Amino acid sequence: MISIILVPIRRNPASKKPFGLLVSIENLAQEFALNIPWIGRHERRIEALVNLLEEADSARSQHGPALVGRLLERFTFLSTDAYEQHLLDMAKYIDETFDLNRTILCATTADRQKDSAQRVLYDLVSTLAGIGRYKVRNLNRYDAAAREQDFDALLLVDEFIGSGQSFVGRVKNLRRIFDQQRRSIPLIHGIALVGMMRGLRSISSEFESLNVCIALKKGIEDYATPDMQEMEYSVMSDLEAVLASHFEGEAMPSLGYAASEALYSRHSGSCPNNVFPIFWWPQHLRLRDRRPLLPRAL
Missing domain, CATH: 3.40.50.2020 (Rossmann fold)
Incomplete structure (x- = not known):
């Protein structure tokens, strides 16, 4: 039996988003947790996913969370x-x-x-x-x-x-x-x-x-139809725009190192920098720390 942890969303007091939108993000995160065991089995990952979905929603409304969801469906995570x-x-x-x-x-x-x-x-x-x-x-x-x-x-x-x-x-x-x-x-x-x-x-x-x-395969180029690619790259550009361009002297690699568009990690592993940085980059644009879905030791 798969053990799934459903974590109630913790509303940020400084957030001005309508409560109904937060509930929608919470429901989306719980849906992912139920369908993706490597997320649903770990409370920290669920909380990090909620943060990522809120961040994506702020950057590109419903298109941001939708892209995150499609990429997670394409993800290879090794237990x-x-x-x-x-x-x-x-x-x-x-x-x-x-x-x-x-x-x-x-x-x-x-x-x-x-x-x-x-x-x-x-x-x-x-x-x-x-x-x-x-x-x-x-x-x-x-x-x-x-x-x-x-x-x-x-x-x-x-x-x-x-x-x-x-x-x-x-x-x-x-x-x-x-x-x-x-x-x-x-x-x-x-x-x-x-x-x-x-x-x-x-x-x-x-x-x-x-x-x-x-x-x-490459996470967008090799999955999205030609008419969808332009939209997905545009959304990803907006999601990456809220990340700090550098951290501790290391440049944020757009689309992953060498534009690899990788979607891979493993349990207890350090996420490769070839993976889309929205999943592992540690800092926001305004130098605020992030809690990324996947850890990477820099």
């Missing part, structure tokens, strides 16, 4: 169980496809900052152990591969591939390093939990193989 199942699928594929005595698994991480690629690599190696592959060579930084010896293939591991430019940049840099060392360039493969279809297509030729568990 813990779904995440673990995809890891198992990845582990089985790797075990069946690669000679793990001659292959090194590498996170795409490039520096000392926290990175979801390292989390996926850690969990993937643990999952491989669960199917009997107890000794798997792995590195938590991709460039460390240039110091390794006695292997034939590298498998770059990540959580999310958006535009694909940073992912393929790792490949090009590795080839450059091996070439400078006058060493044979190993076969380079890529695997990720999730990827944007367009990004994947644009970089696939750079890899011996490139695979993801979930391939995503």
